[in-house]
Amino acid sequence: VQVPCTVVLVGTEAPNVHISPSSLSPPAHYSDSYIACKLEATSSKIRMRPENYWASLVFISVAFVGRCIGGESTLDPQIAENNINVLPSGLYWKNLSVQTADGAFLLRNCCGSVENGHICGILGPSGAGKSTTLSAFGGTISPSSRLQVNGEIFYYDKAMQTTEALTVQGGRVAWMQQKDNFFDMLTIQETLQLAAFLELPQYAERQRRQRVQSIMESLGLIKLKDRMIGNSAAHNGLSGGEKRRLSLALELVSMPKLFLADEPSSGLDSTMSKKVVGLIHKLVRQRKIPCILSLHQPQSSIFKILDSLILLGPEGYVCYHGKASEAVSYFAGLGFPCPKQTNPAEFLLDLVSVDSEDSFQANEDELRVSQLAASFAESQQCLDSYSTPRLKLNNSTIEAIDLKETANFPTKIKSQPFQPIRRFGRLLLRSWRQNIRNHHVNLFRLFASGGNAYLFTRIFRSIKKGSFTAKSVADRVALLSFGVINMSMMTLMKTLDLFAKEKPVVQREQQRHQYTSLEYLLAKTIAEIPLDTGACFAKKSHMNQSLQRKLRLLHVRSLKALTSRFCFLFSFFAVFAVVFTSTLKSLCGLRIGLKALTGVFSLMTVAGASLGFAIGALSPTGETAMITGVPIMVVMMTVGIINPAGVDESEPQPVVVGALKQLSPIAFAIKALCLGEYQGMEFGNPSNGKKRNGGNIFARGRHLLQDLPKMGALALVQNGDQVLVELGLGRDSYKGAMKHLAVLSLGNLVLSWIGLKMQAS
Structure with a gap:
């Protein structure tokens, strides 16, 4: 009941019990005044008898808002029977605590509330548990x-x-993270439209577009809607303040009932920080939802925006929760006045901070914090007195609330068929855009592929066109080995870098259950992995017709536009392998055909990308993945390289080395290339490239001596099949090596899926 202040009517089980105003002290966490009056409770009614002038105002206000006849106000029988007090709408918590596995407290027995349209700030020194408290409110603390x-x-x-x-998973909580994470090659409008599609699949496309349009207009992003987000290296990307506004817009696409923000002013100057926090305050008032945000060192202008405040000390102690404007006077009453011309936020942080460098001062600080926490605990009236009935919302209630919260968003549509296919199509389109628009990286990879191929042909000059000589055996093995290492390293590092950038975005989206790990992985794999160009071009027309026929049967409009780009994009990403292999074939005398050569390098790129997926998915952070990827690739190279001097099969191979070889994609790629190169090769005259048969025996002997390799068992080889035997590849086949390479790629993708599932849970 509002008089203008909120009045909580305190009932008791025994009727006709008088509670004087002086005997009721308002809880520190509650922001309004309290007036108690005499209550007479019946099974279905509450009769109020005013005791003084202020109570008369209460009585008049009750008569104004309810049905008051003869001094009686009829309430819901369930509320009267259960002594349920009149509470404003908002977020409530009681006895909230967070502990580590070893029993250390990050938050101790906290009670409180934040009303709709109010903004509550969490203050505390570093390590006090501000982010953990936010995670508890949002239900994002994982079991791991x-x-x-x-x-x-x-x-x-x-x-x-x-x-x-x-919970965040239910889409009812908006969580603005401390760091802005986006797909940097997308525009603002593309980012928000995809978020609307994933968050609001039950609404029509036109309604989602209208919502995105209104959000961009309200946040001042409409003029920037077609600008690419960019990263720190991009000169035409978004500024820090614009990215903060985009993060805010991204959270408001859904219809949240609670807004959480983890240090929203982080990385911004004072002017932009005030604008961002002020914008958050304006939006939560308009939407009438509670907001809780953590602040590290807010300026005084930001502190004035806060309606309420939670002050956390070390070891999870709550030293204050109540009106932000009353915090200074509260601590002044405890003997800690705020000095003049001092930022209240800095004063409060100093009160609960502990000096870790001076042990004597640290003891005094810890004693002060414990006293403040004890004083607040004594004055705090927990939420038990203001409990509300635990009623479960049904679908119709949720729908009604949704419609109230979203103006110009009138109707839902029925669940659309083939929604997983539509979702997969949107994810695939996003990954393609992210790849194809990365011009600097693509151009670098293109020139690096051609440049490295040219460099390899200049280093290994004995591989001449039209000449298959025994002298070139070692150079051929080395050329093919370095080629595989080159392509695999480029692919792995590019995948790890991209995966590290995308992982925070994917984790945020999967935390909200917007799509499954398998859908993301398949879309990412198809967009990242190049295929054999020859096969792709040969089947282009057939694939287009087949896909379009299937899409017509499924009525999937969102994917029809993608079919025309399907093979083109696959061919685009196979360009790197094509450029490398074409340069090799044109500048040296490799015997293996261009199609087989491109096929091996394309499949090797698949294996490298899938290995990058697995490392990235199983690593806790992107930085860890980048650090882990290099030594893993070094091990794969070490066990995968074939010794051009030959292999002594009489000595048993260590079990560990043999097991690692079976897991090395580099080993099977080199094996496939050597099998394709040497099977059926006949060595010819080094001077004219002809086969060594006939002619003068002395001339043949002279050429034979010039042609002999200078190392190991290869000095006695006479044809390519003998080379394979000496290299330890006599029992292997080209198809078998390619199949093993494909199995390794598939296994890495399965590991990637498992890693994503583990981190999503």
Whole structure:
């Protein structure tokens, strides 16, 4: 009941019990004044008898908002029977605590609330648990973190008289993260439209576009909608403030009931920080939702924007929760006045900070923090007195709330058929755009492929056109080996770098259950992995017709536009392998055909990319993946390279080396290339390239001596098949090596899927 202030009517089980105003002290976390009056409770009614002038105002306000006849106000029987007090809509929590596996507290027994349209700031020194507290509110603490969360958090809707558990996974919580993470090759409009498609699949495309348009207009992004987001190296990308606004827009695409922000002013100057926090405050007031944000060192202008405040100390102690404007006077009453001309936020942070460098000062600081926490605990009235009924929202209630919160968003449409296919198509289109628009990286890879191929042919000059000589055996093995290493390293590092950038975005989207790990992995694989150009061009027309026929049967409009680009994009990404192999074939005398050569290098690129996926998915962070990828590739190279001097099969191979060889894609790529190069090769005259048969025996002997390799068992070889035997490849086949390479690629993709599933959970 609002008089203008909120009045909570305190009932008791025994009727006619008088509670004087002086005996009721308002809890520190509650922001409004309290007036108690005499209550007479019946099974279905509450009769109020005013005791003084202020209570009379309460009585008049009750008569104004409810049905008051003869001094009686009829309430819901369930509320009267359960002594449910009148609470404003908002987020409530009681006895909330977070502990580590070893029992250390990150948050201790916290109770409180944030009303709709209010913004609550969390202040505290570094390591006090601000981000952990936000994660507890959003329900994003994963089991793998080994943190134990106790207590109760719920959203109470006064109009509907219902409570609801809000989670990020359910789309009811907007979480603005500390760092802006996007697909940097997409535009603002493309990013928001994809987010709307993933967050609101039950609405029509026209409605989603209208929502994105209105959000961009409200946040001042409409003029920038076609600008690419870019990264730190991009000169025409978005600024820090623009990226913060985009992060805010991304969270508002859905219809949240709670807005969380982890240091929204991080990395911004003071002017932009105030604008961003002020914009958040404006939006949560317009949408009438509670907002909780963590702040590291807010300026005084930002502190004034806050409606309420949670002050955290070390070891999870809560030293204050209440009105932000009353925090300074509260601590002044405890004997800690704020000096004049001092930022209140800095003063509060100093109160709960502990000096870790001076042990004597640290003891004093810890004693002060414990006293502040104890004082607040004594004055805090926990939420038990203001409990609300635990009613579960049904679908119709949720739908009604959704429609109230979203103006100009009138109707839902039925669940669209083939939604997973549509979702996969959008993810595939995003990955393709991310790849094809990365012009600097693509141009570098293109020139590196051609340049390295040219360099290899200049180094290994004995591989001449029209001449298959025994002297060139070692150079051929070395050329093919370095070619495989070159392509695999370029692919692996590019994949790891891209995966590291995309991983935070994917984790955020999977945390909201927007798509499955398998859908993302398949879309990423198809967009990243190049195929054999010859096969792709040969089947282009057939694939286009086949895909379009299937899409017509499925009525999937969103994918029809992709079919015309399907083979072109595959061919585009196979360009790197084609440029490398074409340069090799044109500048040296490799015997293996261009199609087989391109096929091996394309499949090797597949294996390198899939290995990058697996390392990235199984690593906890992108930085860890980059650090781990290099030594893993070094091991794969070491066990995969074939010794041109030959292999002594009489000595048993160590078990560890043999096992690693079976896992090395480089080993099987080199094996496939050597088999394609040497099978059926006959050595000819080094001077004219003709086969050594007939002619003067002395001339043949002279050429034979000039042609002999200078190392190991290869000095006695007479044809390519003998070379394969000496290299230890006599029992292998080209098809077998290619199949093993494909199996390794598939296995890496399965590991990638497992890693994504583990991190998504």
